[in-house]
Amino acid sequence: MKFTTKWMAAYFPEYKGAADTEIPIHHIYTDTRQKTDRGLFVPLEGETFDGHSFLKSAINNGAVAAFWNKEKPIPEFVPTDFPLFLVDDTLIALQQLAHTFRTEINPKVIGVTGSNGKTTTKDFIASVLSQNYKTHKTKGNFNNHIGLPLTILSMDQTTEVLVLEMGMNHFGEIERLSFISEPDVAVITNIGESHIENLGSREGIAQAKTEILAGLKSNGKVIIDGDEPLLAPLHTREGVLSCGFDEKNKFVLSDCKMDDTGTRFTINQNINYMIQVPGNHNVKNASFAIIIGELLNMNQEHIQEGLSSIELTGMRLERITGKYGTTILNDAYNASPTSMKASIDVVKELPNFSRKILVLGDIFELGALSEMLHRSIADAISEPIDMVIAIGEEAPYIVEEMKKKELAIEAHSFKTKEEAVDILESTLSEETVILLKASRLMEFETLLEHLVEKE
Template sequence: MNIKTLHQYFLKSSGVCTDTRNIKKDCLFFALKGENFNGNKFAVEAIKKGAIKVIIDERKYQLPTGETLLFENVLTTLQELASFHRNYLNMPIIALTGSNGKTTSKELINCVLSKKFRTTATIGNLNNHIGVPLTLLSMNLETEIGVVEMGANHLKEIELLSNITQPNYGYITNFGKAHLEGFGSLEGVIKGKTELYQYLKNNNKTIFINANDPTQLKYSEEIKSITFGNKNQDFHVDLIDASQKVVVSFQNLKIQSQLIGLYNFDNIAAAIAIGSYFKVSKEDIKEAIETYIPTNNRSQIIDKESNKVILDAYNANPSSMLAALENFIQSEGADKIMFLGDMFELGNDAEKEHQYIVSYIEKNFKGIAYLVGENFYKTKTNASNIHKIEHFEALNTLLENLNFQKKHILIKASRGMALERILDLNCFS
């Protein structure tokens, strides 16, 4: 069995599945392995539930009736099938990566391009060595442009994903202190993310560059590029206001977004530039940006009783945490409260980075700060407005006799903290 033959089975199938709980009739089931599971063991179950073929890599699970297809490695086969399918479709693909803002950028770009093209974009944050192949395999002959988000927490991962995706265009949102445990340092982050630049350079493809970011400019030299930013670039986008929701100007059009925070200006500008490059009209770009509403705990504005809540609890690293704090402190509104949760995957830098955030709050924030998690609990502070809580249950106890009214509230944390649970506490009712 080779990839070309497998692709013929794929084209006749209803799609790809990697979890027997989500089997679709006539799908291809890929029996992936993990530290605590072996998909090969579920081959028979997958067939009984409707899978037309099951891709396995352990001979003892092969069935004599032909429903199982034996390959050397199921994960590698999934990735190779995705690359083969990408070449079969032969359409432009834009690859996105970066430390912060890549999912929001991806969603905005998809909204803009969808005004003119049939697009397929990464769903949610399925952006790793499994999610990227699944995204590519969700595309079909009707797809005119693909938008693929690529995440990484160690070196060589973006290189792998680039080789699988084979993008025609690329964009790196920024370089920040994210996944330091895997990358080792900010320099490691830059080296890892710019693996996308190296792929595009080696294959004579094009990158989109935010000319306001000196790191992007430095590492994109001698690569075919499209720039946006100031008046001297290919596409010029001006910031009008970011005190509440971000407002920008493009080609004499005022665009009022539903996004908060100065940090979202670059995400919006990238979507405008990429849309304009692909000849989406400025009126359609305006409509796409203005109607995009963030979800999934990403910079959402929620009215909770009489309180205004900024919910940004999808993820956090030192760079995105500091940007959120700066924006919250500078934003309008009195009686401010912030709930911050631990930042994960910082390795040996965890103590230093959490202490830096606490010191920043001490110097710049006059409201009340609740810091939740083992890392924040270990930090040092004498500030009377900062409360350190080791775990969520203790926070619940601390707040049980309080009732927040007419407060301006920020909730920011890494995904594993699930800090959005705060909104269900009695203090908001």
């Protein structure tokens, strides 16, 4: 049980039905297609839908109470004792309920934002902290103004640490999430180019990401990518801990060594750790978790156990064995210029492969800067990369720029994924590693149908 309708009535005192009785609420949800046991239904409204229209379905599928916009008539089919909490806006009510529940349970809240690496960092943090604390984290990408409140409301009452991913598309969105969650620790993973179409510049993106400080507890800590110049103004702020490869940082990363088992690295020249995923960018993601573990009085052994037992959300440098023993790195969940370059660097550094192939697709939401930023990807491409396959409307600019730079690397451009299949299948072998990287809407994971044996 999360709470009762009587508990809710203290915070939402305008209601119909038997809301002042002890009716237990086990789940809070917005989708009436899912069956639930003792659920609170939240009917959200959008441009093309109105959740209020589905109240009957919600009741039939297990709802025992609901929020209700007070401006809307109550349907005749609603039982007179069915609790309806009358509010001005059901979305705001959901967010208020989440904030109230967060305050009631009072776990340590870790908020994670940034242009790239949010989900991987969240997974590292949750895996490390779960070694010592009962930990709840954002599932999948439930990181917006709806998903974050639902994540808070899905935690168990005994939760000790809550790890929340915070995403955004526009100014003001992270600020709202920060006020809802009131983080004890805020993490800014980096500043890239994602959503630059909406935010105008990398400076605008940095401004939007630092909104996470708005709801930070008065004694809260902020952990930042200390190598990012746009976050430099935060270095002198009280409670800020910087992390990165530059020696000016409070936590300095060094001696990164990558092999088939993962990546080893050192913090502050005397503490050694290992992660089972490749790449310097993942070293930095893991270091945020290490720092938080230390803040919460964890020892090095337990922190390492958490790093080693991580279960990463899918399509983040996910290693898959394809046909003929080919190694495929499925990093196709999403992309920005920064994250694409980081993934290319990983492939370049991977040992024990005689053939390295990049399959790169369009990066969306770059606006007027799209051509320039796609062309900039070519700056990261060099030996030992053997082949580049660019797919989409914008990705071929990468190949154009490679030819302009006269790079001696085989390169091909295609408008569609289907056109690229034949040449891609011809490269498969045990000595080959293939990177799949593109924005989510490109759905690059469908290429796996041609690269992996059917079960």
